[in-house]
Amino acid sequence: MSTPSRPFTRSRNDRMIAGVMGGIAQRFGWNSTLLRAIFVIISIASAAFPGILVYLILWLLMPEEGA
Numbered sequence: 298m299s300t301p302s303r304p305f306t307r308s309r310n311d312r313m314i315a316g317v318m319g320g321i322a323q324r325f326g327w328n329s330t331l332l333r334a335i336f337v338i339i340s341i342a343s344a345a346f347p348g349i350l351v352y353l354i355l356w357l358l359m360p361e362e363g364a
Contacts, residue, residue, distance in 0.1 A: 303324055
């Protein structure tokens with residue numbers, strides 16, 4: 298028997314800009330500060346990974362927590 302998974306939502310409490318990374322970190326039980334740092338490093342280091350575009354798309358697609 299599996300437990301129902303929580304949907305991806307933007308965090309209201311753990312946010313720097315829009316709560317996208319905080320929501321992903323909450324969903325998987327990860328450290329949000331570490332996730333943000335990894336996301337920024339990968340975005341800067343790779344021209345093939347447009348981090349700002351991915352972040353904006355997630356911001357638009359992910360509902361806010363409790364909404």
